[in-house]
Amino acid sequence: MKLHEYQAKEIFARYGIEVPRGILASTPEEAREATRELGGQAVVKAQVHAGGRGQGGGIKVVRSPEEAEEVARGFIGRNLVTRQTDAQGVPINSVLVEELADIKQELYVALTIDRGFRGPVMIASAAGGMDIEEVAATNPDNIHTEPIEPVLGLMPYQARRVVSRLGLEAGPARPAAQALNALYRIFTENDCSLVEINPLIITGDDRVVALDAKLDVEDDSMFRHSDLRELRDRSQEDALEARASDMEIAYVNLDGSVGCLVNGAGLAMATLDVTNAAGAAPANFLDVGGGADDEKVASAVSIILSDPKVDRVLINVFGGILRCDIAARGIVLAFERMNSNLPLIVRMLGTNVDEGKEILGASSLNVTFADTLTEAAAAVRQAA
Amino acid sequence: MGILLDEHSRILVQGITGREGSFHARAGMAYGTNVVAGVTPGRGGQMFEETVPVFNSVEEAVAETGANVSLIFVPPPFAPDAIVEAADAGVPLIACITEGVPVQDMAKVARYLEPRPDVRLIGPNCPGMINPGAHCKVGIMPGNIHMPGRVGVVSRSGTLTYEAVGQLTNLGIGQSSCVGIGGDPIIGTSFAEILRLYNEDTDTDLIVFIGEIGGTMEQEAAAYIKESVTKPVCTLIVGATAPPGKRMGHAGAIITGDSARAEAKIAAMRDAGAHIIPTPADIGATAQAVLADMG
Numbered sequence: 105m106k107l108h109e110y111q112a113k114e115i116f117a118r119y120g121i122e123v124p125r126g127i128l129a130s131t132p133e134e135a136r137e138a139t140r141e142l143g144g145q146a147v148v149k150a151q152v153h154a155g156g157r158g159q160g161g162g163i164k165v166v167r168s169p170e171e172a173e174e175v176a177r178g179f180i181g182r183n184l185v186t187r188q189t190d191a192q193g194v195p196i197n198s199v200l201v202e203e204l205a206d207i208k209q210e211l212y213v214a215l216t217i218d219r220g221f222r223g224p225v226m227i228a229s230a231a232g233g234m235d236i237e238e239v240a241a242t243n244p245d246n247i248h249t250e251p252i253e254p255v256l257g258l259m260p261y262q263a264r265r266v267v268s269r270l271g272l273e274a275g276p277a278r279p280a281a282q283a284l285n286a287l288y289r290i291f292t293e294n295d296c297s298l299v300e301i302n303p304l305i306i307t308g309d310d311r312v313v314a315l316d317a318k319l320d321v322e323d324d325s326m327f328r329h330s331d332l333r334e335l336r337d338r339s340q341e342d343a344l345e346a347r348a349s350d351m352e353i354a355y356v357n358l359d360g361s362v363g364c365l366v367n368g369a370g371l372a373m374a375t376l377d378v379t380n381a382a383g384a385a386p387a388n389f390l391d392v393g394g395g396a397d398d399e400k401v402a403s404a405v406s407i408i409l410s411d412p413k414v415d416r417v418l419i420n421v422f423g424g425i426l427r428c429d430i431a432a433r434g435i436v437l438a439f440e441r442m443n444s445n446l447p448l449i450v451r452m453l454g455t456n457v458d459e460g461k462e463i464l465g466a467s468s469l470n471v472t473f474a475d476t477l478t479e480a481a482a483a484v485r486q487a488a
Numbered sequence: 489m490g491i492l493l494d495e496h497s498r499i500l501v502q503g504i505t506g507r508e509g510s511f512h513a514r515a516g517m518a519y520g521t522n523v524v525a526g527v528t529p530g531r532g533g534q535m536f537e538e539t540v541p542v543f544n545s546v547e548e549a550v551a552e553t554g555a556n557v558s559l560i561f562v563p564p565p566f567a568p569d570a571i572v573e574a575a576d577a578g579v580p581l582i583a584c585i586t587e588g589v590p591v592q593d594m595a596k597v598a599r600y601l602e603p604r605p606d607v608r609l610i611g612p613n614c615p616g617m618i619n620p621g622a623h624c625k626v627g628i629m630p631g632n633i634h635m636p637g638r639v640g641v642v643s644r645s646g647t648l649t650y651e652a653v654g655q656l657t658n659l660g661i662g663q664s665s666c667v668g669i670g671g672d673p674i675i676g677t678s679f680a681e682i683l684r685l686y687n688e689d690t691d692t693d694l695i696v697f698i699g700e701i702g703g704t705m706e707q708e709a710a711a712y713i714k715e716s717v718t719k720p721v722c723t724l725i726v727g728a729t730a731p732p733g734k735r736m737g738h739a740g741a742i743i744t745g746d747s748a749r750a751e752a753k754i755a756a757m758r759d760a761g762a763h764i765i766p767t768p769a770d771i772g773a774t775a776q777a778v779l780a781d782m783g
Contacts, residue, residue, distance in 0.1 A: 217591055217592070217595070217673055219674065219703040219704070219705070220703075222595060222598045223595040223598070223599070223674075224592070224595065253599065254595040254599060255600075292592060295590055295592055322590060322591055324564065324588045324589065324590050325590040325592070327565055328565070328590075366647075367647055368646045368648060369645065369671060369700075370644060370645025370646070370647065370649075370671065370698070370726060371645065371646075371647035371650075371651055373648075373700060373701070373727040373730050374648055374651065374724075374726040374768035376727075376729050377726055377727070377729050377730075377767060377768055378768050378769055380729040381767050386729075389730065394587065394628070394646070395508065422630075422647040422651060422654070423630060424615065424628050424629060424630055424646060424647060424650060425628050453633070453650070453654055454630040454633065454650060476769065477651070477767075477768055477769035478769040481769070
């Protein structure tokens with residue numbers, strides 16, 4: 105679950121990482137007043153769940169309260185498109201108005217899980233404020249990676265080593281190490297999959313300040329973070345994806361017209377590959393999961409049928425935990441509730457497959473059965 | 489003989505009184521699996537299906553029944569505890585089926601297991617493993633799609649493993665063993681370790697390897713194949729047409745670069761001399777062709 109910059113900065117401040125003085129504004133008038141309160145100049149930052157806001161035009165320095173109002177009017181209610189969003193972009197519902205910073209040095213710091221190391225790693229670079237992936241590709245020596253033993257946590261010598269690799273002077277070295285420690289505590293205590301500051305700045309008077317904040321909480325840990333759950337902003341999510349995630353269904357909206365329902369992420373990816381190889385384009389990735397009952401399957405099918413792009417539906421279920429008869433009942437429920445007669449291609453195997461096919465066969469749905477992936481792909485092509 | 493499981497495997501099910509635990513314990517027993525014990529804290533003294541004693545702790549279950557494999561079905565908040573309890577009790581092989589275990593918990597569990605080479609964890613978030621010849625099923629796969637034979641199957645996924653097995657069985661190609669190692673970022677046993685077991689298994693002639701986009705475990709497996717595996721390997725990598733995940737921030741991309749993509753993994757496997765399976769529909773046919781070449 106992604107957090108907004110202003111939400112992440114509230115958490116940063118709670119853990120003792122300094123952030124610029126800032127005021128959240130959800131109207132142009134509020135942005136004007138906020139700028140006045142901050143002394144008449146400010147930076148106005150669109151609050152969206154996407155990186156690349158700077159290059160996407162979502163961050164603007166303003167020199168007067170009136171200019172802040174004008175900039176905020178251009179932001180709020182519009183969508184921001186960056187290289188990390190799709191072509192539609194994401195809606196801007198509020199802006200963060202912040203005091204201007206006195207930047208002496210810009211750094212990059214992040215924490216994430218490294219699968220290879222099987223634990224958290226801190227990534228740091230003296231090349232902050234820039235496109236860090238570009239730095240990693242062209243000048244990898246400029247990126248320092250510090251693996252952290254999860255049982256021990258970030259050790260003081262490691263924080264000192266990162267600070268030394270960042271080439272900091274004696275003055276800001278100690279507050280920088282403190283900020284790194286705080287960042288590691290934020291990462292572990294909130295079960296983050298990512299925390300990232302770009303840039304972490306050294307000010308003219310040697311303070312260490314987080315100018316930006318990205319924080320992503322691992323969805324699987326939400327059961328122990330009810331406080332964070334309240335920070336979710338559904339407006340930043342694709343509407344169908346948000347509906348799916350409420351039901352613990354893994355769903356990604358795609359561009360094609362073949363609605364796909366599969367159980368298991370691997371088989372779901374394989375189904376996309378086969379559909380594409382057959383010359384058809386999937387409308388979505390959907391893994392209904394193992395422990396689904398008929399209502400959950402029905403919800404998943406309803407999500408697919410709610411997508412106006414969909415002109416046929418492909419079901420690929422290999423019954424294991426999810427039994428085929430339960431899947432079949434869910435499919436029939438959804439098609440009947442949604443009153444849909446779209447062509448339905450069903451490939452079912454495994455537990456209770458005969459009962460499943462019987463239920464679908466006895467229904468009024470426009471169903472074609474396929475025994476193999478190859479047959480399913482051919483049937484999908486024919487149904488076009 | 490197959491890998492991991494054999495006729496001497498004595499299975500303990502952690503979470504045997506739960507909905508999924510009881511369903512799959514029963515299915516395993518119907519397949520012929522020797523389920524000797526169950527563990528649910530607070531339910532010690534009960535009998536499961538009138539034949540399997542339930543204990544309060546893994547330690548008691550092992551002492552009383554000699555269980556040497558544990559199959560875990562407990563919910564995500566309690567799964568790390570269940571894994572470590574089984575390892576602490578000296579169970580040498582643990583399969584954790586549970587999906588949704590927080591990754592930072594698994595990072596700590598992985599550190600606990602590292603200095604214990606006599607304990608092997610499969611999963612979490614995996615279908616488990618099966619040895620059709622030994623009638624031993626430790627997991628959630630449908631038993632009836634398998635047949636005894638000499639092809640070893642390994643995959644990250646559940647249902648995609650069944651897909652592979654289904655295609656093989658339909659062509660009359662049996663399996664020595666099938667293992668799903670799990671789809672989470674941090675898992676107990678890597679692809680390369682399972683490849684080593686299949687390479688050493690005298691009853692496996694060919695390995696079917698199913699990888700996915702994400703991470704770099706397939707590249708490590710490719711390096712191991714190139715260096716050490718003497719048996720033919722047929723490889724499918726799925727996700728070539730999956731969309732790049734919507735993301736925020738750059739740290740993940742800095743760590744893996746482009747190597748998480750399907751093309752990079754397929755290239756590594758080709759370089760290692762593996763037979764590339766062109767699409768997910770061709771798993772059985774590719775294995776059949778390679779077996780025919782072997783004579």
